[in-house]
Amino acid sequence: MYESRNAPLLHPRHFRRRLLLHCLYAILLILATLLLGVFGLWLLNDFTWHDAFMNAVFIVGGIGTYMMPTTTLGRLFFAAYGFFVALVVMATLGVILAPLAHRIMHKFHLDDVDTGEDAS
DSSP states (O other), X not given: OOOOTTSOOOOXXXXXXXXXXXXXXXXXXXXHHHHHHHHHHHHHSSOOHHHHHHHHHHHHTTSOOXXXXXXXHHHHHHHHHHHHHHHHHHHHHHXXXXXXXXXXXXXXXXXXXXXXXXXX
């Protein structure tokens, strides 16, 4: 997906397209996480679908809970979903920052090749 070490630096227009694509992947990941939370909270609690949606949005947004679950299974899902959301936030950050980190590292490697230094 990314250019190799010896390839030239990607044109800025193509790099912006790659960055936009990664942002789209991140949005899809967040939407899938939100959808999972809505269905889980709706099925395992006595929430209406809009209360489940509000709760999931608040959890994904980092605000916290809107309504506490009343069932034991709902509370267990709620705890697991909270941990899952924390992992998804870290993964989303990685998905968004990966093209930027790759471009910086690629630029450093091209500078090493230009100056004739051995990178190993």
